[in-house]
Structure formats: structure tokens, C-alpha cells
Amino acid sequence: MIYRLLALNIDGTLLQTNGKINKSTKEAIEYVQQKGIYVTLVTSRSFPSAKKVARALKLKTMLVSHQGAYIASTQQKPIYVKRITEEVTYDAVRFLEGFPCQIRLVSEQFSLANKQKINNDLLVKTVFTTGDPVFYSQQFVASISESLTEKPVSPPKIEVYFEEEEDLNDAKQALERMFSEIDIIKLNSLRLDIVPEGISKLSGLLYLGERLGISLKEMVAIGDSLDDISMIEAVGLGVAMGNAGFEVKRAADWITRSECENGVSYMVKEHFRKQQPIDFLKKMKIIKK
Template sequence: MVYKMLVLNIDGTLLQDNGRINKMTREAIEFAQSKDIKVILSTSKNFPAAKRVAKTLKVDNHIVSHQGGYIAKELNKPVYVNKIDEKITSEITTFLESFSCQIKLVHEQFSLGNKVKLPENILAKVVFQRTNRFSYSEQYVDNLSEKLQEGPVSPPKIEAAFDNNANLSDAKKAIEEMYDEVTCIEVGDNKLDIVAAGVSKLNGVKYLCEQHGIKRGEVVAIGAGIDDLPLVQWAGLGVAMGNAPAIVRSAANWNTRTNNDNGVAYMVKEHFRKQYKLEFLKKINVLK
């Protein structure tokens, strides 16, 4: 099989635990692109944060961000947007405030969160990473629902980090029973992403495949989180990082090394080294 698209998660995949991208990973992405492979980032991150990673890797393709709710190359030029309604955002926020949890409304241009004290062991697991304050505004307020009364927000994603899994399960069940307009995605470490119905990394990648005429069997997807599972299962070649949960590793066609042991670089160079450039394959009529 000749592969035309390489889809990469960011956290736990491209990024090491220290938040950096290893030189070998950057070289591997450059190698894949030299073969005319279309490299796509698919992430739960907000668009500006994902765009910075793309620039570091010299990737200039559309980014599937906000769990698939915002797809774009440039911030103000999205090709696909699916946001949560303002009224529903306000109602869900009010409901989540009944739990001891960190809430964050993740817009493509800013984020708005509540000030809450969680146990230190929980905070250590919360992956709400601060972004460059000059390019992406982050504001934290004492009462998030009151703030929304002053100015409604329609975000592509709501993040909620709970102090235990029981609260997460209760909140997820209630939200899913109350609203057909949203989807709840568990992302591990007692963290829940809430997006508009129909939004997912998988659907975002499918959208781009349709735009570029790329078939399912021509896609390689590398992931590390529970939210990457549907995409890893769907791709022609689904790859799990060594640090991925067991359920993701079991579902994958191929398991690579961990994010701290250059798993992306290892997989890309092992698998793509024998594939000719797509342009060459077209010239010799192997590809149309």
C-alpha cells in the first residue's frame, strides 16, 4: 500500500513529557514530507497552540484542532467550524460548576476558565498548558457562569478536569442525557472534552481526506490518547505510541516506541524509507 497522508496527535506523540519536540522527530517529519506525504496534525489543543507546533515542524497543511471542531491553516480562515451554541455553553457551564472541577471554555482566539482549587496530585495531571499571552488570551474568573451573562461565548470545545472519575462519569452521563447537541469525549486523567455533536478528530480527518481525494487505506495515523482510538482504528495503518493506554495499543496495527524515546521518528523512518516519492510514482503510472 502507498500511503499519502500521515496524521499525528500532538500531546504524548510529537511532544515529549517535557513539552519539547526532539530533533529526530523534526527530521522524521521532514523526511515524510520529502516523500510528498501530506502531514496533518490532529489534536485536542486550541488552534494557535497547534499552529505553533506546526510551524516548528515546518508543516503548512490544515490542522484538525479543538478535537475536530476547528479546521484551518490560518486562524481567521477556517475551512470547517462547528461550535457549541452560546445558550448550551452557558447551561453546561452552570451545571459543571456544581462539581469540584476546572472548567475551561476553549475558543479559537481565547480561553475562559474558572478559578478553582484542586488537590495538587490532580493539578499535576491537568494538561491545560498556558500559551503565549501575546497570541492567545487566557482569563480565569471566580464565577464563570456570571461572566457568561456579561458576554456569551460559543466555543468549539469545553474542557473539564474533575477530582475523581466518579464525578466525571456522573457529569458525562447527565450531559449526554440532557443534550443531543453535544458530544462528550474522555481524554484520560479525569478530563472530559465537550464538543458539538458530530465533532471528532476522526471526522475532521475524514473531511480533509475528502477534500484531497485520499482514501482511508492511504492514511497512517499515530496517536497516544483515548481520544485517538477511533482514528487509529479507522486508518489504513493505525499506530499507537508506546506510552498510549493499553486499549489503544491493542487496537493499533503497529506499536512504536514512547514519546520520550522518539516513537514517531522510529515509526516514520522504519515505514516510509522504502516508499518512493508520490510524484515519482505518478510519473511511472503507479499512482493516478
């Protein structure tokens, strides 16, 4: 099979546990781009945060961010945006404020979060290592619902960080009963992402593929998280990181090394070294232009 697009998750995939990208990973991305492969990031992160990683990899392609709700190469000219309505945002926030959790409304320009005291060490690490650029405005308020009363917001995504998995499960079930306008995505035992109905990493990848004229079977996707499963299952070659959980690995066609063992670099070298450059394949009429 000839692959024309490589989709990469960021956290737990491209980034090592220290938050950095290994030199070999950067070289692998450069190598695969030289072969004419379209490389994109498909992430739960905000667009500015994804763009920061893209710059480090010298990517100028369209990025699938906010779980698929915001697709762009530059913030000024997104090709696709879908938002949670102001009314649903307010009602969901009011409900979630009844739980001990941090709520973060994430737009492409700023984030708005409550000043919830966090006792879980893992949660603290997750919330405060989001990778947002310095210029990205992060506002913290005592009550998000009160702030929304004064200034309504319609974000592409809401992040919710719980201290207890039981609370997460209760909130997820209740939100799914209460709202048909949103989808609830479980990333791990302590975090939910709330997005507009029909939005996912897979939906974003599908939209991008249609825009580029690249089918799912011509794509490779690499990820490690529960929210990566749908795209890993749908593409031509779905790859799970060595550090991924059992469910992600079970969904994958191939399992590479962990993020600290340069899993992305290893996978790229194994699967793309024998593939001829895309331009050559078009010239030989092996693939359509």
C-alpha cells in the same frame, strides 16, 4: 499499501514529557514531507496551540484542532468550524459548576476558565501545560456562568478537568442524558472534552481527507490517548505510541516506541523509507494525480 497522509497527535506523541520535540522527530517529519506525504496535526488543542507546534515542525498544512471542530492552515481562513451554541454552552457550564472541577471554554481566539482551586498534582500539571502561545488570551473568572450571562460565548470546545474520576463519570453520564447537541469525549480519568454533536478527531480527519482527495486507507495516524482510538481504527495504518494505554494499543495495527524514545521518528523510518516519492508514483501512474 501506499500512504499519502500522516496524521499526528501532539501531546504524548510528538512532544516528549518535557514538552519539547526531539531533533530526530523534526528530521523524520521533514524526511516524510520530502517524499510528498501530507503531514497534519490532529489534536484536542486549540488552533493557536497546534499552530505553534506546526511552526516548530515547519508545517504549513491544514491542521485538525479542537478535537476536529476547527480545521485551518491560518486562523483567518478556516476551512471548517463547528461550535457549541451559546444556550447549550451556558446550560452545560451551569451544570458543571456543581462539581469541583476546572471548566475551560476554548475558542480559536481566547479561553475562559473558572478560578477553581486545584488540589490534584496531576490535574495542575495538565491544566497549566496546555502549550498555548503567549499571545493567546487566557481569562480566569470566579463564575463562568455569570460571565456568559453578560457576554455569551459559542466555543468549538469545552475542556473539563476533574479532581476525582467518580465525578467525571457522573458528569459524563448526566451530560449525555441532558443534551443531544453535544458529544462528550473522555481523554483520561480526569478530563472530558465537550464538542458539538458529531465532532471527533476522526470526523476532522475525514473532512480533511475529502478536501485533499485522500482516502482513509491511504492515511497513517499516530496517537496515544483514548480520543485517538477512532482514527487509529479507521485509517489504513493505525499506530499507537509505546506510552499509550492498553485500549489504544489494542486498537492499533502497529505499536511504536514511547514519546521519550522517539516513537514517531522510529515509525516513520520503518514504514516510509521504502515508499517512493508521491510525485514519482504519480508519474509512473501507480497512483492517480
